[in-house]
Amino acid sequence: MKIIVLPLFRLSSGHHKAAEAVIEHISSIRPDAHIQTVDILSYCHESLESVVSKMYMQWISKKPESYSKFYKSFIYTPDGRRSEQMPLHVWDKYFEFRLARFIEKERPDYIICTHSYPSKLLNHLKRQKKVNVPVINVYTDFFVSDVWGKRHIDYHFVPHLEAKKWLVRLGVQTNRVYVTGIPVHPSFEVDHTHKKHRSILIAGGNSGLGQLEKVLHHLNNHSLSYTYKVLCGHNEKLRAQIEQLHNPRIKALPYMSSREEMNQFYEEASAIITKPGGITVSEVLEKELPVFISGALPGQEEFNADYLKKRELIYELTDHVPIEKQITSIIDSDIERNKWKKRLDQYSLEREQTLTMTLTAIFGKTSSSVPL
Incomplete structure (x- = not known):
């Protein structure tokens, strides 16, 4: 065939x-x-x-x-x-x-x-x-x-x-x-064994587009209780900028060709900040990770964000409240996490x-x- x-x-x-x-x-x-x-x-x-x-x-x-x-x-x-x-x-x-x-x-x-x-x-x-x-x-x-x-x-x-x-x-x-x-690679379709590493992934660094620098600047100016791991991909400029921050709570991750390695970071994370791309969000929802977005690229990501917000499957970060406070209000609350999990289960049952x-x-x- x-x-x-x-x-x-x-x-x-x-x-x-x-x-x-x-x-x-x-x-x-x-x-x-x-x-x-x-x-x-x-x-x-x-x-x-x-x-x-x-x-x-x-x-x-x-x-x-x-x-x-x-x-x-x-x-x-x-x-x-x-x-x-x-x-x-x-x-x-x-x-x-x-x-x-x-x-x-x-x-x-x-x-x-x-x-x-x-x-x-x-x-x-x-x-x-x-x-x-x-x-x-x-x-x-x-x-x-x-x-x-x-x-x-x-x-x-x-x-x-x-x-x-x-x-x-x-x-x-x-x-x-x-x-x-939306198709998800079998490498990410494994049992969910999240470990309590108190880390949050930040994706979207490879393209150099979006509001990532703004997010990092905000995080660097606030006291943090979680470690933020930034997926830099091939963006060496972004990686250098993060290293120059000398902030032990903000770490740069290089390009990962191994899906197994990427899956491990998903498993260790408590949440992810990303752009509303269809594939990335689908991978993350497969891993049952709460998704936070900070802006969307023009075009398809805008419509993805509209749909995901309507189904209350993602959370949109605002400029008015510290980012970590917005995230912890969800992931550190059993009540909020359970509400989100029910919405995710309802979506998955379709x-x-x-x-x-x-x-x-x-x-x-x-x-x-x-x-x-």
Whole structure:
């Protein structure tokens, strides 16, 4: 069995993490599967991918209000009215042509999209009967943007029940939509054995975007009873800034390639401060860690935050009260933690079946695979 997985861009993102998680789940049930991950931008025009990704990063960092307005006007509309009327531009037709030729050459049995743009192209190709390979959308945010292909996509793996109802209203058959949750790598799906280390993780340092410096400045100016461990990734500038603080309660953690090591930090933490990215929040909720956010990047993170706040699954930090006081009012209170845990359990119960079970239902299972 041959499967092609389509994220977008080469830079590390939630789309790639989702792809890696799905691939690991598939490998556990179909070790015979040949799985190929392809960034369609790089495949079609390598230099174009570099230019587009750089423009995107500069746009959201230097003109966040502009990007937010663009996203709300052209990428996601609350009523989904643009879902089946997404315009096809000249470059879309070029990428469609190249993608169709690529599929014809590779002859996959299945295609999995973890980004909306390849899904949009495939939806149009399938509508024109130019591609007949089964396609799976794996959604990586807590909402469904208008760009995702919908009616002509064969399977949809959605984050929650509300997203399933949303797709059905837009004309997708209900038996094609599976509430699996946003994909989480199996490394994080282990028993919760939290240790009392009195530490709080801070994520989001790798990109250098967001309000992380503001948070660190605030923490450094207050007396702290918890140790704050900052995930710096490849951001050496941030790591140096933290070390220059000489604050024993604020520690810089370097890039971690090992998920097992990352899982250990999750297990040792009492809470996390992060941006509302779909994959990161899903990993953290899987670990049953209270999530605190300080701002959101323009675009999808804004809508993720809106949904998560509506379900009361995350807490938004304010400037009016010391950060640690806001956090400890939740994590040091059995009453508040139990309330949050009940909301989390209610959210988790919306999953109709696990991702592995859903993939098994679609792909089948080889006799040599690991039993479920």
